[in-house]
Amino acid sequence: MNVLSSFNMDRHQRVVIDTTDQQWLASPSTGVWRIPLEREAAESGQVTSLVRYDPNTHFQAHFHPNGEEIFVIDGVFQDEGGDYPAGTYIRNPPGSYHSPGSNTGCLLYVKLNMFPEEDNEIFRLDTHNASWQPGLENGMSTLPLHGFKGEQTVMMKWQPDTSLPRHRHDGGEEVFILSGEFCDEQGEYEKGTWLRNPAGSTHQPSTRKGCLMLVKTGHL
The missing domain is CATH 2.60.120.10 (Jelly Rolls)
Incomplete structure (x- = not known):
C-alpha cells in the first residue's frame, strides 16, 4: 500500500478487510501503529482505521477539525479527560483537542473527520455497564x-x-x-x-x- 495515497474511498464499492491479516503501519508518533481501512490522505481528511498504542506511548496533541469517534477494543486509552478501558465508546466533536496516550497499551477502532459541524456532543459510554x-x-x-x-x-x-x-x-x-x-x-x-x-x-x-x-x- 502507498502510505500517501487515498484508499478505499469509493463508497459505492463493497469492501471487506480481515484486519488480522494486515500489516501495521507506523504513525508519526513512536509506538503508535495503524491499519487503515479507508482514508482520504496519509495524515488528513476522513479515515477509518485500527490504532494500536504500545505501552507507555503517547500521540502528539492535536485538533479534530471534523470530529473523532473511538471504540476501545482492548487495554486502556487515556487523555486529559480520563482513562477509558476496553468497551468504552467515545465521541470528540468538531474542534476538539487532546493529547492521547496509553500507559498499558491499547487497541482502538477510530473514525476521523466524519462529523457534521452541528453534531457537537461530547460523549463517553462504558458499554459494559450500559x-x-x-x-x-x-x-x-x-x-x-x-x-x-x-x-x-x-x-x-x-x-x-x-x-x-x-x-x-x-x-x-x-x-x-x-x-x-x-x-x-x-x-x-x-x-x-x-x-x-x-x-x-x-x-x-x-x-x-x-x-x-x-x-x-x-x-x-
Missing part, C-alpha cells in the same frame, strides 16, 4: 450508541444460530466484528473483520457461533 435492548429477532440485543440525522451507531449482540430476513440498507452499512462470527451470502467473517456495504445493498445475515459487532448505518 442497558441493552431487545433486537429485531429472538437472540438479538442492541445497544444504541449515537444517532444523528439518519445515521445510527449501535452495538449488536447475536446469540448462536441467529439470523435476519433479507433486508436493504438504503443508507449503507458498516460493520466491525468484535468477537464471534458473522455470515451472509457472500462469505463468513471472523473477529477483526471490517465490512462496508454500500447504499442500496441487500443481504440476509446470520451467525452460527454468535457475534458481537459495532454497526453504523445511514451514513453512506
Whole structure:
C-alpha cells in the first residue's frame, strides 16, 4: 500500500478487510501503529482505521477539525479527560483537542473527520455497564450508541444460530466484528473483520457461533 495515497474511498464499492491479516503501519508518533481501512490522505481528511498504542506511548496533541469517534477494543486509552478501558465508546466533536496516550497499551477502532459541524456532543459510554435492548429477532440485543440525522451507531449482540430476513440498507452499512462470527451470502467473517456495504445493498445475515459487532448505518 502507498502510505500517501487515498484508499478505499469509493463508497459505492463493497469492501471487506480481515484486519488480522494486515500489516501495521507506523504513525508519526513512536509506538503508535495503524491499519487503515479507508482514508482520504496519509495524515488528513476522513479515515477509518485500527490504532494500536504500545505501552507507555503517547500521540502528539492535536485538533479534530471534523470530529473523532473511538471504540476501545482492548487495554486502556487515556487523555486529559480520563482513562477509558476496553468497551468504552467515545465521541470528540468538531474542534476538539487532546493529547492521547496509553500507559498499558491499547487497541482502538477510530473514525476521523466524519462529523457534521452541528453534531457537537461530547460523549463517553462504558458499554459494559450500559442497558441493552431487545433486537429485531429472538437472540438479538442492541445497544444504541449515537444517532444523528439518519445515521445510527449501535452495538449488536447475536446469540448462536441467529439470523435476519433479507433486508436493504438504503443508507449503507458498516460493520466491525468484535468477537464471534458473522455470515451472509457472500462469505463468513471472523473477529477483526471490517465490512462496508454500500447504499442500496441487500443481504440476509446470520451467525452460527454468535457475534458481537459495532454497526453504523445511514451514513453512506
